[in-house]
Amino acid sequence: MQSAPNFAPRSAAAALEDAYAGEPCEVVSEDGTIHALPIRRWQDDADAADHELFVRPCRGDVLDVGCGPGRLTYAVAAAGARTTGIDLSREAVRQARARGANALLHNVFDHLPGRWDSVLLADGNIGIGGDPGRVLRRCSALVRDGGRVLAEVASHGGVERHLLRLRAGGELSEAYAWATVGVGAIGTLATSAGLYVESVASVAGRTVAMLAREA
Template sequence: MTATTAWRADPYADALRSGRGPLFLRRDDGWLLPLEVERWCEAPDRADRSVLARCRGSVLDIGCGPGRLVAALAAQGRRTLGIDVSPEAVAHAIRLGGTALCRSVFDPVPGEGRWDTALLIDGNIGIGGDPAALLRRLRQVVSPAGTVLAECVPVDVDERCEVRVDDGRGGRGAPFRWARVGTRALAGHAGRAGWAVSERWTVAGRAFVALMPQSSSPVASGVRR
């Protein structure tokens, strides 16, 4: 079962329709990662706004979910597109006023090679279970001088695993590959994919990294808060 199919599972769609959890990613060993459905369905918070402030030019939100960031950027008059493999998420984003397509980032994407900023927020650096492969794909999607803004796990972790969407009440989706990385691990994966870290910052306990093509930007070691 592919991740594209798994994210269409009823537990995820049901949570987006109701705007609330509980919802988790569940490993086969029983470990649960809570998913912040309520936050995803609300207006952008202070940490989100720190990402929006760093967006430049046209913006592609990869794994846009219910569309809070796409809608906020659209309200600013930005050229913005959200893509997500969940039809329910895409429909929600459109209802908020954003433009969104039901599409995997590994499929052909409108405007390939011309997006100025790509977003990987809410753990979406984990899409496909291989951060380096995802970032290599983004070298094709983003413009030659474009930026990737990615959210990391705020602890030192580099994990690839098989998970399912789980509602904590017996409802589970099909298994798919996922990844969780902290800032140090992401910097390593980015370097192997041709990206350099240009900025790191944290807001409200959430950690973010800005990436530029290696030929365009040196690595910055500072952390902004």
């Protein structure tokens, strides 16, 4: 008897690899809302808002979490900081290295030697895994005393958790967890991670909270 075909959806990671390689990709939410994944923006050079919100505040040793194709990793390093980017996408890491960034294929929750002066959570990466509290606690453990976590957040609201899918090549991926964190919730999350909100900056419709660790 012939076995039934396997109709299991592809992984979100596989869909993301295709997106970085040039396949058009959309994010599909639980309620059916669809928007394009901004791969092209991530592959471009850092823009003026990136420089104001992330590049200029950085100094010393910098870790870029979820660095993607390395636009910030490269720009921060070019400004004089010792910068390392980490990402789970092989294609993103390849592209980051091709532009001259120091990028590693690595999970932020796995062991990372050393500690950093600044940890970057750009492009909403505070929402990785749908658990921003866990992400911030991990980043807090990675910064030195007196160091900072720079977290890009929504300009308003609290914490919203989502199950999302990626559509690449006309194929829908399995669901993955993500969270959106509004500026109204960042203070409580920071406190639970042993951090405090030092400042909040908004440029060109983007908002970044600078979270400091007590010296």
